[in-house]
Amino acid sequence: MLTLVATPIGRLDEITLRGIEALKNADVIICESTKETSKLLKHLEIKAKNYEVLDEHSTPDDLKVLAELCATSNVCLVSDCGTPAFCDPGNNLIALCRKQNVTVASALGASSLMGLLSLSSERLRRFQFIGFLAAENVAREKEWQTVKKIKDPFVLMDTPYRLKKLMEECRTHLVDRKILLALNLSQENETILEGSPKNVLANLKFDKAEFMILVYSA
Secondary structure (H helix, E strand, O other), X not given: OEEEEOEOOOOXXXXXXHHHHHHHHOOEEEEOOHHHXXXXXXXXXXXXXXXXXXXXXXXXXXXXXXXXXXXXXXXXXXXXXXOOOOOOOHHHHHHHHHHOOOOEXXXXXXXXXXXXXXXXXXXOOOOXXXXXXXXXXXXXXXXXXXXXXXXXXXXXEOOHHHHHHHHHHHHHHOOOXXXXXXXXXXXXXXXXXXXXXXXXXXXXXXXXXXXXXXXXXX
8 A cells, every 4th residue: 555645844743643643654665865754754753664765766667666565565655845746756656556456545734735825815716737847948938938828826836946047037927917925835934925026026035945936817
């Protein structure tokens, strides 16, 4: 069996009782980073587990081995923070497990996306999740030409070091839109900024941070 366990985004005590129980009972924990997962287990006073790593470098053969583990053991999948298998390689493992009739369950908990949406000052009837734009400049600009035409609310995210770059692009492409920028959710320096991209950028004090952007409807 494979259980997806949402782990804390910032404060280590923000994990559900079900998530803690799943980690305690796991034979194997599949993680992005053994360092981050070991730190969490130590905080929760859970004995060390057998770890397997699943990240962007994992091969199809690696996934096959992990799926076989899930078929014969009680396995938890975690990411470094938040809900696993969301914008990371976990979905490939889930697909393989389902193909092999391995039970996949979810221990719900912290989600940066739900945290962002809950901070909205407007009622959201629907939204689009865009996520990461292409890293390469030409492809990225091409994507922007499509994204900026979306009328419904939509969500953007990127790596911490692209914070300023993405905000500058929002200022260029979303001149007349209102945005909500959530930085370092659930951490001591959590910061929420709302307004035009120009004003939000002017008040931005971080050069690098974990972040997500909600672009309100046109």
